[in-house]
Amino acid sequence: MEIALPDMVFYLFASVTVASGVLVISARNPVHSVLWLILAFFSAAGLFVLMGAEFLAMLLVVVYVGAVAVLFLFVVMMLDINFTELRQGMLQHLPLGGLVGFILLGELVALTLAWNFGEDVAKNAASPTPTDAGITNTEALGQLLYTDYIFIFQTAGLILLVAMIGAIVLTLRDRPGVRRQNIGQQVNRKPQEAFDLVDVETGKGVSLPTKKG
Amino acid sequence: MVDALYTLFGGEGQLLYVVAVVTAILAIMVPVMISVALVVYFDRKIWAAVQMRRGPNVVGPFGILQSFADALKLFLKETIIPTGANKFIFLMAPMITFTLAMISWAVIPVDAGMAIADLNVGILYILAISSLGVYGIIMSGWASNSRYAFLGALRSAAQMVSYEVSIGFVLVCVLISVGSLNLGDIVESQQGTIFNWNFIWFFPIYVIFFISALAETNRPPFDLPEAEAELVAGYQVEYSSMAFALFFLGEYANILLMSAIMAILFLGGWYAPFPFLEFIPGFIWMLIKIGIGFFMFAIVKAFVPRYRYDQLMRLGWKVFLPLSLFFVIFYAAIYVYGGLLPVRG
Numbered sequence: 007m008e009i010a011l012p013d014m015v016f017y018l019f020a021s022v023t024v025a026s027g028v029l030v031i032s033a034r035n036p037v038h039s040v041l042w043l044i045l046a047f048f049s050a051a052g053l054f055v056l057m058g059a060e061f062l063a064m065l066l067v068v069v070y071v072g073a074v075a076v077l078f079l080f081v082v083m084m085l086d087i088n089f090t091e092l093r094q095g096m097l098q099h100l101p102l103g104g105l106v107g108f109i110l111l112g113e114l115v116a117l118t119l120a121w122n123f124g125e126d127v128a129k130n131a132a133s134p135t136p137t138d139a140g141i142t143n144t145e146a147l148g149q150l151l152y153t154d155y156i157f158i159f160q161t162a163g164l165i166l167l168v169a170m171i172g173a174i175v176l177t178l179r180d181r182p183g184v185r186r187q188n189i190g191q192q193v194n195r196k197p198q199e200a201f202d203l204v205d206v207e208t209g210k211g212v213s214l215p216t217k218k219g
Numbered sequence: 220m221v222d223a224l225y226t227l228f229g230g231e232g233q234l235l236y237v238v239a240v241v242t243a244i245l246a247i248m249v250p251v252m253i254s255v256a257l258v259v260y261f262d263r264k265i266w267a268a269v270q271m272r273r274g275p276n277v278v279g280p281f282g283i284l285q286s287f288a289d290a291l292k293l294f295l296k297e298t299i300i301p302t303g304a305n306k307f308i309f310l311m312a313p314m315i316t317f318t319l320a321m322i323s324w325a326v327i328p329v330d331a332g333m334a335i336a337d338l339n340v341g342i343l344y345i346l347a348i349s350s351l352g353v354y355g356i357i358m359s360g361w362a363s364n365s366r367y368a369f370l371g372a373l374r375s376a377a378q379m380v381s382y383e384v385s386i387g388f389v390l391v392c393v394l395i396s397v398g399s400l401n402l403g404d405i406v407e408s409q410q411g412t413i414f415n416w417n418f419i420w421f422f423p424i425y426v427i428f429f430i431s432a433l434a435e436t437n438r439p440p441f442d443l444p445e446a447e448a449e450l451v452a453g454y455q456v457e458y459s460s461m462a463f464a465l466f467f468l469g470e471y472a473n474i475l476l477m478s479a480i481m482a483i484l485f486l487g488g489w490y491a492p493f494p495f496l497e498f499i500p501g502f503i504w505m506l507i508k509i510g511i512g513f514f515m516f517a518i519v520k521a522f523v524p525r526y527r528y529d530q531l532m533r534l535g536w537k538v539f540l541p542l543s544l545f546f547v548i549f550y551a552a553i554y555v556y557g558g559l560l561p562v563r564g
Contacts, residue, residue: 037361044354064343072350076357076380083361142339144400
């Protein structure tokens with residue numbers, strides 16, 4: 007009997023995704039949670055590959071696993087978290103969290119049921135990979151993003167830029183009295199302005215001229 | 220490569236296909252492992268030659284078996300796990316580092332069509348795997364429960380994330396001229412003699428790529444994560460025996476990988492530099508070019524002093540990022556307004 011390999015791989019990735027998703031919220035140690043989250047991302051990327059969306063899969067790994075989750079891990083590792091204290095409120099907040107999750111689920115279902123595709127999108131939505139065999143899905147995505155949706159795409163980029171500048175502005179503090187290194191100034195310094203050669207007579211001592219800079 | 224082996228074996232049945240895949244993997248993996256051992260030896264020899272020492276010269280002819288002796292020694296040592304360490308993650312970290320260093324080789328074409336997997340998104344795959352490389356280091360640093368290891372891991376993670384950005388932009392520059400993310404296509408776009416290779420036309424970004432590759436692989440002058448003068452050995456400090464060996468092998472496999480990527484992106488992959496040299500098979504040229512890349516890695520280690528950490532970050536974010544961004548726009552403008560954009564498929 008031939009085993010359908012793609013099916014097996016699908017179930018493998020799918021079950022790993024779900025299992026690690028559950029472990030993200032049930033792991034005792036927050037660092038373990040983040041590591042499980044990374045595994046969930048990674049197996050989701052595997053699911054993308056199975057669907058033929060290789061470009062999305064690679065982007066998921068590069069952006070989420072390679073950058074976002076690293077920052078998560080950084081923050082969680084640096085924080086001094088009291089694990090037992092963190093656990094205490096668990097049951098208390100469960101109904102509220104459950105409610106939020108339930109509403110989100112309802113909204114997602116409602117959205118999927120009432121989804122209307124644009125005319126030319128409907129054709130492409132039929133399969134995750136472009137129907138034209140000559141086009142790789144990187145090209146297909148590019149041709150869609152940089153033509154029909156260029157303004158939306160650029161706006162999304164601008165929003166991210168604003169958020170980035172905002173984050174920098176929020177954390178920027180002007181601290182007085184901090185000595186900064188100006189590498190250009192250091193490189194341009196000449197020996198004449200940096201030091202003096204002084205002949206010191208024995209027993210006389212010397213008074214050094216004070217220099218600025 | 221897999222399909223070729225499959226037809227060579229007879230081309231029937233699923234089992235045979237698995238055999239073909241395993242053979243292809245071994246055909247790449249075994250040479251990589253052996254060259255990692257040799258490359259460690261060459262690294263030490265080059266370093267020694269620059270400092271007018273003799274380097275390893277006892278085990279085997281010219282000391283060439285030194286790395287194998289070292290590996291055997293590490294293999295026989297006791298694996299020590301610190302009391303306060305998080306055992307599972309502590310042991311996972313070196314395995315992850317080693318595995319990631321190996322699986323990137325799946326897409327590297329050593330000759331025309333000679334890659335285990337000829338991915339359409341090959342270069343993105345490499346970028347994805349190399350961005351995962353941070354995890355082995357962060358996990359080892361955290362799980363060791365030691366301040367030196369943790370500091371080294373933090374440094375390393377920040378450094379790798381920073382320099383990945385400029386590597387990404389360098390790749391974009393090259394990809395504009397190719398029009399494909401496939402590594403085979405990238406090499407084929409440089410078909411011909413040495414004058415068609417990318418390193419001439421893309422010289423400035425070739426330099427940026429090389430320096431970023433040094434930082435990405437934690438090589439001197441950017442080896443701050445394991446700066447022995449301040450952090451003992453950084454994230455590896457608590458590791459012994461095979462766990463340490465896995466880190467070590469992973470590190471050198473990554474250096475070789477970076478040399479291979481440089482050969483593919485800038486040095487024309489498997490093509491001969493001059494027409495009269497074309498009788499030499501392509502994979503030999505690939506090996507020679509990887510060797511050239513590695514020699515540069517080794518010689519830089521020998522004569523450049525280590526950077527200070529804030530200068531390293533400054534170089535990454537304030538010099539390389541704007542520079543590589545500028546070159547993306549520069550080359551894109553030339554290709555678009557010069558009407559040189561490649562048209563594919």
